[in-house]
Amino acid sequence: MEGYGKEILLSRDKIQKRVRELALDISRDYQGKEPILIGILNGVIFFFTDLIRNMTIPVKLDFIRAASYGSGTASSGVIRFSKDVEIDIQGQDVIVVEDIVDTGLTLSKIKESLEKKGPASVKICVLIDKRERRETEITIDYYGFHVEEGFIVGYGLDFNEQYRHLPDIFVLKEKESPT
16 A cells, blocks of 8 residues: 555564464363354454364364444444354353454453353454554453554554565555655
């Protein structure tokens, strides 16, 4: 995208190493169980796939697509589900898998919605825990990386549907215009 440059934040090797560690942690914690992993579309797809491929236990999977509406870059906290879970989660262990948690509003609403369906437990696994704009506290049970600030892209994370395909994660920076 013209007008923007990118600076590498997390290399593909570092990402893959951490995803393997997360998969083993979850596999250990759910040994003897078959949790349901619910991915939040669209950005989670690469992380979700790599996480599951590295797990050593059987899992079931499903997806949610949710959008929050607000003015500008601020989330209103009003969530519209365009795809909800199709698997019956009542009495089951659920792990919500998300690419990034920023304000925490969408993820907290998703967790609240899932808890109304009567699962045995709901845990949260995110690749990126970004606290720069956190508006609501949410417990992150498994996280890949803490990122303090910046707009990040790659490995599923996008800017106007661009950059998702990149295997590394970058900080997107506006290019300085020549004077």
